[in-house]
Amino acid sequence: MEDKFYLTKQGLEKIKQEYKDLLLLKQEKIHTETPVVFHSEELDTEFVAFKEEVELLESRIADLEYILNNVEIIQEPSIESRDSVQLGAKVVVEVNGEDDEFILVGTLEANPIEGKISNESPVGKALFGKKIGSIIQLNSPVKTNYKIKKISY
Amino acid sequence: MDKTLEFLINVGELKDRKRRGWLANKVPNCETTASHIFRVALMAWILGKKKKLNIDKVVKMALIHDICEVFTTDETPYDPLLPANFDSLTDQQKAEEVLRKWPKLSLAQKKKRADLKHQREEKSLFKLLAKTDLSFKNEVINLWQDFEKGHTKEGRFAKQVDKAENFLQGMEYWQKHGKIQKDLWLRWAKEIFDDPIIIDFVKTIEKDIVAKKKN
Numbered sequence: 001m002e003d004k005f006y007l008t009k010q011g012l013e014k015i016k017q018e019y020k021d022l023l024l025l026k027q028e029k030i031h032t033e034t035p036v037v038f039h040s041e042e043l044d045t046e047f048v049a050f051k052e053e054v055e056l057l058e059s060r061i062a063d064l065e066y067i068l069n070n071v072e073i074i075q076e077p078s079i080e081s082r083d084s085v086q087l088g089a090k091v092v093v094e095v096n097g098e099d100d101e102f103i104l105v106g107t108l109e110a111n112p113i114e115g116k117i118s119n120e121s122p123v124g125k126a127l128f129g130k131k132i133g134s135i136i137q138l139n140s141p142v143k144t145n146y147k148i149k150k151i152s153y
Numbered sequence: 154m155d156k157t158l159e160f161l162i163n164v165g166e167l168k169d170r171k172r173r174g175w176l177a178n179k180v181p182n183c184e185t186t187a188s189h190i191f192r193v194a195l196m197a198w199i200l201g202k203k204k205k206l207n208i209d210k211v212v213k214m215a216l217i218h219d220i221c222e223v224f225t226t227d228e229t230p231y232d233p234l235l236p237a238n239f240d241s242l243t244d245q246q247k248a249e250e251v252l253r254k255w256p257k258l259s260l261a262q263k264k265k266r267a268d269l270k271h272q273r274e275e276k277s278l279f280k281l282l283a284k285t286d287l288s289f290k291n292e293v294i295n296l297w298q299d300f301e302k303g304h305t306k307e308g309r310f311a312k313q314v315d316k317a318e319n320f321l322q323g324m325e326y327w328q329k330h331g332k333i334q335k336d337l338w339l340r341w342a343k344e345i346f347d348d349p350i351i352i353d354f355v356k357t358i359e360k361d362i363v364a365k366k367k368n
Contacts, residue, residue, distance in 0.1 A: 018302075029243040031278075054296045063304045090260070095340070100257045107347050108303065113230060115263040118347035138343050140356075141363040142336045 004072050006106030006119070008088050012073055021066040026057045038114055066134070069106065076153050085127045087119055092150035093127075104128065114125065156284040163281055170222065174229045175320075176239050176250055177248040187224050192216065193318045197311055202352050206307050207364050214300045214311040217293050224277035228270050231256065255337050263360060271301060287291050313348045326360045335363065 007015065035046045074088040085091055089104050096112060100118045110118035117124050126136040127146065135147045165188040175183030194215040201211045229235060234251045236244035258266065278297055282290040299308035299366035320342055342355050
């Protein structure tokens, strides 16, 4: 099991909001949609579907509770380390002559399509702790150079 | 029509739906969305066995992760810039220009694009499942949300497998047809994969497919 989930403040707020929404949804469902159960030998399909739906909501709520119980908020780094890439940093890099922009986040928040790169990815690991002007080189069948141009929090 | 049959007929359309990314790259006889799903499911099963995961859940996620594409497009990361189709020479040239460099989007553009894509896909999924059995519908929506948001280790792993299958297919097409911007794909892989099992798998692809052709 993963022990710690590193989240930015915004990421944590998003999870908390979703958690609240799901709790509310479950409450509303139970109060307004609970079917009347008639005693019968036959399986009440409406009740079974309702029960499954509530169980799925509970499972999602439990997943979020697990995250919230194991979260570590990414704090803004101290003044001394703000010039290096830490979790939560917005980084502008030059890659093979072109600028690109990332935010370095924990695996839970990582979403490359939104520009959020995991600190556990090869690029995330290589950027971590580096300062402006540093050039990191990633070797695979091709060599790619990342030059750090700007770091902000 | 029977609601299950109607759902299966709708989903069956994905067996003929060629993936936009490969069409944009002019890959001859490219795979369909259903072909992609098939191998994502197998990869999720095989690679997932190396982790302590609920395989049943991961494989189901793999099976449903793209079914929303029945009622929406199979979007590529550069879709705002790509033409709607690639039939005319002008559109093909435009796509070629976009794909040559993989233009960079700002963080705000990336976020907006991701949000809109999610909204479109969610709407399409609800439409596809509208008439299906309630129990099935709830399970699919739950799995899809987990896949999209990555709230469980199964959801995060399935998402990584989806991208890894895409990477493998890209490298196979590069090996066979050479039409893919291989160097950009290799760089992309270093940015998006963070699961150790998938990172190892990507290294194997690099070693057995990319390095062998290069040499």
